[in-house]
Amino acid sequence: MKNGDHLFLVDGSGFIFRAFHAIPPLNRKSDGLPVNAVSGFCNMLWKLLTDARDTSVGVTPTHFAVIFDYSSKTFRNELYDLYKANRSAPPEDLIPQFGLIRHATRAFNLPCIEKEGFEADDLIATYTRLAEKAGASVTIISSDKDLMQLVTPNVSMYDSMKDKQISIPEVIEKWGVPPEKMIDLQAMTGDSTDNVPGIPGIGPKTAAQLLEEYGDLDTLLARAGEIKQAKRRENIIANADLARLSRQLVTLRTDTPLDVPLEELHLEPQDGPRLVAFLKAMEFTTLTRRVAAATDTDADVVEPAAVPVEWGADARGPDLDKAAAAPASSSAGEAAPAAVSQVASTGEATDATPEALAQSRAALFASATIDHSRYVAIRDLPTLDAWIADAKDAGLVAFDTETTSLDAMQAELVGFSLALADYGKDPSGTVIRAAYVPLIHKTGVGDLLGGGHAENQIPVREALSRLKVLLEDPSVLKVAQNLKYDYLLMKRHGITVQGFDDTMLMSYVVDAGNGTHGMDALSERWLGHKPLAYKDMTGSGKSSVTFDYVDIDRATAYAAEDAEVTLRLWHVLKPRLVAKGLVRVYERLERPLVPVLAHMEERGITIDRQILSRLSGELAQGAAALEDEIYKLAGETFTVGSPKQLGDILFGKMGLPGGSKTKTGQWSTSAQVLEDLAAEGHELPRKIVDWRQMTKLKSTYTDALPGFVHPETKRVHTSYALAATTTGRLSSSDPNLQNIPVRTAEGRKIRTAFIATSGHKLVSADYSQIELRVLAHVADIPQLRQAFADGVDIHAMTASEMFGVPVAGMPSEIRRRAKAINFGIIYGISAFGLANQLSIERSEASDYIKKYFERFPGIRDYMENTKAFAREHGYVETIFGRRAHYPDIRSSIPSHRAFNERASINAPIQGSAADIIRRAMVKIEPALSEAKLSARMLLQVHDELIFEVEDADVERTIPIVVSVMENAAMPALDMRVPLKVDARAAMNWDEAH
Numbered sequence: 001m002k003n004g005d006h007l008f009l010v011d012g013s014g015f016i017f018r019a020f021h022a023i024p025p026l027n028r029k030s031d032g033l034p035v036n037a038v039s040g041f042c043n044m045l046w047k048l049l050t051d052a053r054d055t056s057v058g059v060t061p062t063h064f065a066v067i068f069d070y071s072s073k074t075f076r077n078e079l080y081d082l083y084k085a086n087r088s089a090p091p092e093d094l095i096p097q098f099g100l101i102r103h104a105t106r107a108f109n110l111p112c113i114e115k116e117g118f119e120a121d122d123l124i125a126t127y128t129r130l131a132e133k134a135g136a137s138v139t140i141i142s143s144d145k146d147l148m149q150l151v152t153p154n155v156s157m158y159d160s161m162k163d164k165q166i167s168i169p170e171v172i173e174k175w176g177v178p179p180e181k182m183i184d185l186q187a188m189t190g191d192s193t194d195n196v197p198g199i200p201g202i203g204p205k206t207a208a209q210l211l212e213e214y215g216d217l218d219t220l221l222a223r224a225g226e227i228k229q230a231k232r233r234e235n236i237i238a239n240a241d242l243a244r245l246s247r248q249l250v251t252l253r254t255d256t257p258l259d260v261p262l263e264e265l266h267l268e269p270q271d272g273p274r275l276v277a278f279l280k281a282m283e284f285t286t287l288t289r290r291v292a293a294a295t296d297t298d299a300d301v302v303e304p305a306a307v308p309v310e311w312g313a314d315a316r317g318p319d320l321d322k323a324a325a326a327p328a329s330s331s332a333g334e335a336a337p338a339a340v341s342q343v344a345s346t347g348e349a350t351d352a353t354p355e356a357l358a359q360s361r362a363a364l365f366a367s368a369t370i371d372h373s374r375y376v377a378i379r380d381l382p383t384l385d386a387w388i389a390d391a392k393d394a395g396l397v398a399f400d401t402e403t404t405s406l407d408a409m410q411a412e413l414v415g416f417s418l419a420l421a422d423y424g425k426d427p428s429g430t431v432i433r434a435a436y437v438p439l440i441h442k443t444g445v446g447d448l449l450g451g452g453h454a455e456n457q458i459p460v461r462e463a464l465s466r467l468k469v470l471l472e473d474p475s476v477l478k479v480a481q482n483l484k485y486d487y488l489l490m491k492r493h494g495i496t497v498q499g500f501d502d503t504m505l506m507s508y509v510v511d512a513g514n515g516t517h518g519m520d521a522l523s524e525r526w527l528g529h530k531p532l533a534y535k536d537m538t539g540s541g542k543s544s545v546t547f548d549y550v551d552i553d554r555a556t557a558y559a560a561e562d563a564e565v566t567l568r569l570w571h572v573l574k575p576r577l578v579a580k581g582l583v584r585v586y587e588r589l590e591r592p593l594v595p596v597l598a599h600m601e602e603r604g605i606t607i608d609r610q611i612l613s614r615l616s617g618e619l620a621q622g623a624a625a626l627e628d629e630i631y632k633l634a635g636e637t638f639t640v641g642s643p644k645q646l647g648d649i650l651f652g653k654m655g656l657p658g659g660s661k662t663k664t665g666q667w668s669t670s671a672q673v674l675e676d677l678a679a680e681g682h683e684l685p686r687k688i689v690d691w692r693q694m695t696k697l698k699s700t701y702t703d704a705l706p707g708f709v710h711p712e713t714k715r716v717h718t719s720y721a722l723a724a725t726t727t728g729r730l731s732s733s734d735p736n737l738q739n740i741p742v743r744t745a746e747g748r749k750i751r752t753a754f755i756a757t758s759g760h761k762l763v764s765a766d767y768s769q770i771e772l773r774v775l776a777h778v779a780d781i782p783q784l785r786q787a788f789a790d791g792v793d794i795h796a797m798t799a800s801e802m803f804g805v806p807v808a809g810m811p812s813e814i815r816r817r818a819k820a821i822n823f824g825i826i827y828g829i830s831a832f833g834l835a836n837q838l839s840i841e842r843s844e845a846s847d848y849i850k851k852y853f854e855r856f857p858g859i860r861d862y863m864e865n866t867k868a869f870a871r872e873h874g875y876v877e878t879i880f881g882r883r884a885h886y887p888d889i890r891s892s893i894p895s896h897r898a899f900n901e902r903a904s905i906n907a908p909i910q911g912s913a914a915d916i917i918r919r920a921m922v923k924i925e926p927a928l929s930e931a932k933l934s935a936r937m938l939l940q941v942h943d944e945l946i947f948e949v950e951d952a953d954v955e956r957t958i959p960i961v962v963s964v965m966e967n968a969a970m971p972a973l974d975m976r977v978p979l980k981v982d983a984r985a986a987m988n989w990d991e992a993h
Contacts, residue, residue, distance in 0.1 A: 001063060001262055003135030008061035008267075009124045010048070011142035012068040012112075015041055016101055018161060020094050021579075025572070027528065028283050032369070034093035035282055038100045042279065042287060044160060045108055048141065049270070050294065056165040057139055057158050063131075063265040066105045067123045070114040074122075076249050083249060084194050100282070103307050107278035109271045111260055118256050121146050125252035128155055130262045145186070149252060151179035162872060176208030184217040187247035198246050199239045206232075217247060272297035277305035370529055370568075375560035377552055378437045379456040384463065387418055387435060388470045394420055397470070398479045398567035401486045402436075402559050404546040407734065408488040409601065409710060409717045413460065414548045415439045415555065416467065419563035421571075434560035434567075438552045439463055454552060464493050474499035479570045481519045481562070484722070488598040496595075503566055505590040506573040508723035509582050513875070513885030517723045523565045526572045531565055532558045585882050589915055590722060592922045596937075597720045597730075599925075604715030605938045605948070608988075611753040612702045619698040619746065626691040633684040640691055643669045649684075656682055679836035694746065701740065701750050708735050720940070726884045726903070727911040728918070730940055738941055742993065751990035760948050763935070764992035765961045765983040767917065767943040769794060771826050773977045774912045778879060779862035780976070783855075788977045795819040801855045802848070821852050825859060826909050828902030863905050870904035878911035879969075880919075916979070917943060920968035927964050933957050946989060954985045 001007065019040025026036035045066075053060050076083045105112040115123055121144070128138045128150050136154075140147050143159040148171050151157060157166035164170075171179050188207040190198020202210075214220040221240045227233035236243075272295025279288040281304035292299035378384050391397035398419035403411035419434040441454040471478060471490060476499060480486050483502040490497055507517040515521060523529050537550045537558050547555065577583055631637045634653075638645040647667025651659030656677055660668050671692070677685035708716045718732040725731060732738050741747030756762045772794060776784035787797045796807045799818035805811075820837050821829075829837075831846035838845065853860040867889070870876050875885040884907040889900035921940060928935050935957045939946040945965070949957045965981045986992035 001131055001134040001136045001265075005062040005131075005134075005136040006059050007063040007127065007131045007136055007138045007265065008048070008052070008065075009127055009138065009140050010045070010064075010066040011120060011124065011140065011144060011147070012066040012101070012105065013120050014142050014144055015044060015066075016094075016098070019044060020091075020097070022161070025093070025526070025528075030283065034097060035100070035284075037094055037097040038104060038282055039284055039287075041101050042104050042108075042282070042284060045104070045110075046287065046291065048160060049108070055158070055160075055163050059137075059139075061139070061267055063136070063262075064267040065111040065113055065127065065260075065265045067120040067127075068102070068112070068114040069120045070116050070118070074117055074119055075253075076119075079248055080245060082195055100307065104278060104282075107271075107275045107305070109268050109274070111265055113260050115256060115259065118253065122253040122256045123258070125150055125254045126256040126258060127262060127265070129254040134262070145175070145182070146191075146250065146252070148175070148179055149182040149186075149250075164872070175204055177211055181211050181216070183247060183251050184211055186250040187217055187243050190246055191250070194249070196246050196249050197239075197242045199236055199243050201232075201235055217243060270295050273302050274305075276302045278307065280304040281307045370527075370561065370564060372557045372561060374432065374434070375556050376435045377556040378435050379458065381458060381462060381466070384437060384458060384466055387420070388466055390420055391418065391470055392473060392476055394422075395475065396421065396477045396479065396567075398434075398563040398570070399471070399486065400480060400559065400562045400566060401489055402547050402555065403489065404548055406485075407717075408485045408719070409492070409604075409713075411489060412548070413439060413464075413489060413493065414441065414546075415559060416463075417559040417563040419560070419567040421567060434564040436552075436556040436559040436563075437463060438555060440548050441550070441552050441555065442548050457552075464495065468495045471495050471497045477501060479503065479567055481522075481566045481569070484594050484598050484601075484720075487594055488601055491598060491602060500591070500594070501570060501574070502591065502594060503569040503573055504723050505594075506570070506577050506586060509586045509590055509882070510573065510576050510580055511885065512723075512728070512883060513726040514887065519562065519565060519569070522569050522573075527565065527568055529565065531561055534558070580883075582881065582883070585880060588922075589728070589880060589882065589918045593722060593918055596921050596925065597722070600937055600939065601717050601719055603936055603938050603948070604710065604713055604717035605946070606715050606755050606757050607705055607709065608753045608755050609706050609709075612705055612750075615746075615749055615753070616698055616702040618749075619694050619702060622746075623691055623694045623698065626687055626694065630684065630687050630691065633687065640688065641695070643667075646688065650677070654684070656685070676836060679839060693741075693744070697741075697746050697750065701735070702753075705735060705753070718939070726886075727907045728878065728882050728884070728914040729910065729942070730914070730918075732941075737939060740941075748990045751993065752988045754946075754989035756948055756987055760950055761954050761985040761987065762938075762989055762992045763947040763949050763954065763958060763961065763983060763985045764989065765945045765947070765958075765965055765981050766993065767913070767965065768980040768982055770913045770916065770943050770979065771909050772822055773975075773979060774879070774909050774916075775826060775859070775862075777975055777977045778908060778912065779858045781856050781858045785977050788980075795822060798822055798852075802851050817848065821848055825849075825852065826906055828863070828905050866905050866908060867901050870901070876904045876907050878908050878915050880912065880915040882911055882915055884908075884911055913943065916968050917945070917965075920965045921945065923968060924961060924964050927960055928957070931956065931960055933960070935961070944993070946992070949985065958983045958985065 016037055020037035023036040023040040025034065026039055027033060028035050049064075074083075102112050113123060114120070124140060124142075124147060128140065131138050132152065132154050138155045140150065140155070140157045141160055142157055143161070143164075143166065147157060148166070151166065151168055151171055153168070158164070159166060168179060171177075171182065175182065175185060177185050185204065185207045186196070186198075188199050188202045188210070189204055190196045190200075190202075210220055211217075214223060221236070221243065224233060224236045224240070227236065270291075272291065275295070276288055276292050276297050276299050279291060280299070280302065288299055291297070292302075378387060398417075400417045402414045402416065404414060405411035415436055415438040417434065417436045420432075422432050438454065438457050439460050441457060443452055443454050467490075470476060472495060478497060478500040480500060480502055482504045483497070483500055487497050487500075503522065504517045504519070507522055511517070515525065520531050520533075523531050535544070537554060538544050538547060550558075577586055627640055630640055634649050636649075638649060640646065644666050646669045647659075650656050650669065651667045657680075658673065658676060660673075662668050669688075671689070674685040674689050674692075678689055705716065710717055716735065718737050719734050721731045721733065730738075740750055742751070754762070772784070773788055775781070776788060783797070783801060784794065786792075787794050793807065793815075795815050795818045796810050798821070799805055799810060799814045800807050802818060802821075803814060805814055817838055820834065824834055824837065829849075831842050831849055834840075834849065835842040835845035866876055870886055870889050874887050874889070875883045877883055884904075886900040886904045886907075888896045889904055891897045891900065917940065921937065924937060924945070933949075933953050933956060935947045935949040935953060937945060937947050945961070947957065947961065962981045962983050966979045969975050969979070984992055
């Protein structure tokens with residue numbers, strides 16, 4: 001090598017480790033060979049080779065090598081026989097991939113280097129110092145702290161997963177010492193992963209402070225008697241020899257004998273056919289296409305390479321201790337069924353590589369083939385009793401129901417399915433049993449063609465009496481997908497499910513924003529399996545039938561598969577939940593809400609049909625009057641609801657500005673387009689906006705709500721979705737009660753139709769300005785915090801701060817502008833958006849926003865810090881630790897990137913508010929029950945909870961509700977800003993709000 005050359009040294013062992021835990025379980029279709037680590041490794045290596053100049057490294061290497069660990073025994077074991085003694089074996093499905101990755105490295109035409117008796121880090125250290133001596137620069141592709149001792153002005157590290165360069169300043173920022181002192185720091189702190197003892201009780205911060213004071217380890221040990229803290233002094237003196245031994249263990253060798261000279265690491269061109277042949281053998285279709293295109297290789301004529309695979313114990317090679325570094329599990333926080341504790345802990349993951357928790361078990365459940373031929377239909381009580389007994393013995397069962405409707409309040413139970421994992425019986429640990437219990441299947445194809453009750457089905461009452469024993473046993477963990485539906489269905493049959501997990505909610509906690517959380521999507525994502533489609537069972541359109549008319553054999557294949565897939569997903573998602581440290585989020589904010597929402601949905605709320613009928617008439621008259629005005633303004637009659645005709649009028653005939661056409665060639669008449677035109681003073685678009693709102697209220701609420709009245713309860717029962725938004729907000733449907741506008745007269749009139757039953761009142765409890773309070777807390781804005789603490793009008797205070805106007809006697813227009821800015825800032829409002837909202841010039845709006853940030857600089861800091869965090873991690877967090885993912889925040893498309901930036905700023909605020917009300921909902925019912933009150937929680941609408949309360953209990957209920965809601969964040973979180981709840985009682989929802 002020579003001056004100006006640049007050497008890339010890839011920590012191959014670390015690459016494998018990160019690839020294995022970053023990529024979901026993946027198996028080669030032809031033979032089931034696990035290849036997720038190989039896939040991740042190849043993609044990471046290809047990106048590094050092709051995109052190096054476009055990363056934070058900013059250069060293309062002239063020399064390149066991938067370095068691997070050779071064996072678990074090195075010269076360090078001779079120094080200390082307990083070195084790395086606490087490492088467990090690597091996951092079984094990783095073992096055959098070690099050799100494949102070495103084949104992959106050679107297929108990339110790269111040096112694949114390892115040395116018996118030495119670690120990969122020693123080889124990296126030796127090559128690094130030789131290259132430095134030759135005048136070359138070095139980039140070490142790793143984030144391992146053990147390698148940070150090598151960093152110099154000419155040597156840096158690169159974390160490819162985070163696209164982050166680690167140079168001298170980054171080492172100092174992370175550890176408090178420069179690279180040349182990292183050896184001494186590690187010698188003092190030790191390393192639990194490698195079983196390096198260090199000095200017990202000395203952590204990184206203390207070590208950094210001592211090194212700053214004494215300079216180096218030798219000086220510290222020599223002058224340890226001077227340390228003022230008696231316990232620390234005695235500890236260091238007593239463990240001085242351990243510190244010296246630890247220094248020997250963590251010091252990397254720079255004189256490792258090299259089998260491949262430095263000069264031979266020159267980066268050679270890719271051998272396209274050779275690499276394509278390997279990738280085809282691995283069945284990596286996408287990467288094969290990319291490589292073939294980049295290397296001008298005809299992939300169709302290249303035959304897959306013959307790649308030998310070893311599965312035995314020796315296949316580990318003497319390789320890769322890093323893959324075995326993490327423990328198989330951590331201590332469970334509470335007693336769990338035996339089967340559960342075998343799979344994953346319910347404690348928080350704290351290891352540096354937490355994804356290794358139960359990964360082997362999870363991968364086996366993900367990769368095993370689903371075989372419908374194993375399923376059975378249970379048609380008699382003795383067989384059902386045996387299955388239930390086995391489920392109780394196992395302590396874990398997947399459960400699912402089949403019904404006649406998606407409405408849990410009206411659906412009939414057609415049958416249910418169970419899936420069990422027989423631990424210890426099958427060496428792979430995969431689910432080997434799933435069954436379906438048909439209850440009311442019919443013969444024939446539908447009511448019109450007749451058909452009676454199918455033979456050999458267990459009577460519903462007897463089946464449910466057995467099922468009740470299982471589902472109400474808290475010692476048996478019931479696993480379901482979207483359990484709330486099944487919970488409510490079972491509750492209607494007198495069964496209260498206890499002791500459960502919900503795979504949909506697990507996925508939501510781990511991956512909110514990274515795709516949907518339905519069972520089919522999760523199965524394809526994590527199991528590589530596409531489940532049978534419901535419509536293939538029941539048909540679609542006019543020829544569809546309900547599930548009770550599906551043939552029992554076909555129903556068994558479908559229903560039992562659902563249960564098996566759910567159990568497999570649990571085995572995959574539970575370790576991920578633990579590994580990412582999100583167990584508390586799931587257990588505090590998601591799982592406890594399932595029965596709460598189910599009870600609310602079951603209760604429903606009463607509506608007054610006469611009020612709705614009258615409102616429908618008023619809205620129809622109002623819409624007709626608006627149509628007349630619209631025709632006059634347009635100069636002709638046309639179909640107001642037709643986007644095409646409207647676009648032609650606005651932009652074709654009238655020539656209004658801002659027109660743009662959609663992909664179909666029509667003018668866009670979206671709500672935003674019309675709002676923008678209305679804000680610019682154009683009267684016709686404003687009338688259209690008003691007409692659309694009025695007709696929507698009529699069709700969505702006043703006309704539709706009576707159709708949602710349950711035939712038996714005579715109440716409206718909405719359905720809440722827990723996993724529908726990225727931020728954690730709940731949504732409702734059938735009917736959607738979240739979107740009734742509260743700021744318009746028409747919307748408030750619709751709320752008057754939601755009434756209390758005789759002898760009761762509706763109590764509305766609403767958080768006051770909760771998102772602004774959360775903003776003041778997370779952004780730590782002194783002025784806002786003080787204003788909320790003092791009970792000051794926050795909008796008047798903001799206006800006073802910004803415009804220098806006294807709060808007393810403040811004009812309402814000034815306060816309105818401050819209010820618009822306060823709430824707009826939370827949603828990342830632009831000058832254009834604020835100008836439209838306040839009907840002012842954009843320059844004036846821009847000045848307002850600029851002045852706002854000048855008065856409250858902490859908000860700007862919060863926004864910039866949040867965007868930076870999101871760009872680095874791909875997600876943001878609420879104050880409770882819920883994660884909202886925004887992967888497109890790094891998009892190359894400006895509009896996508898800008899949207900994700902705004903969303904990432906808002907998510908911690910809106911999401912924290914959503915978390916607080918979730919906590920309140922979980923706590924309120926026990927509080928009401930303890931006080932022996934009759935109040936029942938009926939609805940949740942954003943920041944508001946609605947209760948139905950007996951007249952005699954209203955006065956005692958309101959203080960309890962308010963207290964629980966205002967203290968919902970405690971004791972988990974010490975809010976620096978007080979929460980405030982306004983509550984009142986009335987006969988209808990509007991008067992109570």
